[in-house]
Amino acid sequence: IPNRSHRVADQIQRDVAEPIRELKDPRIGMVTLNAVEVTPDYAHAKIYFSLLVGDPQESEVALNEAAGYVRNALFKRLQIHTVPT
Numbered sequence: 001i002p003n004r005s006h007r008v009a010d011q012i013q014r015d016v017a018e019p020i021r022e023l024k025d026p027r028i029g030m031v032t033l034n035a036v037e038v039t040p041d042y043a044h045a046k047i048y049f050s051l052l053v054g055d056p057q058e059s060e061v062a063l064n065e066a067a068g069y070v071r072n073a074l075f076k077r078l079q080i081h082t083v084p085t
Contacts (some may be wrong), residue, residue, distance in 0.1 A: 009036040011078060012045055019073035020063070027062035029054015 013036045020031055030052035037046045051059055063070075 005038050005040065005042075008042060008078075009038045009045070012036045012038065012047070012074065015074055015077040016047060016070055019070045020066075022073075023062075023066050023069070025062045025066065027055070027058040028066075029059050031059065031063070 013033050016036075017033055020028070020033075031049050031054075032052065033047060033049050035048040037048075038044070049059075049063070
């Protein structure tokens with residue numbers, strides 16, 4: 001059901017914003033989440049972001065390093081069986 005994956009992607013986009021704001025990594029600038037793509041099996045999500053302030057490469061590295069923390073925070077918020085990596 002393509003509609004469900006859109007709903008899941010929208011939910012992820014909303015729910016991932018707060019844990020990202022909570023990160024204390026100075027390399028992460030002012031991040032805006034633009035879009036989320038979820039694979040059909042919900043195993044992976046790709047999150048697209050833009051920056052108002054900061055270095056895009058450094059922010060990307062820092063966000064990828066924090067992915068485990070963000071996924072854990074997402075797991076607590078999302079009411080789905082599999083939380084994407």
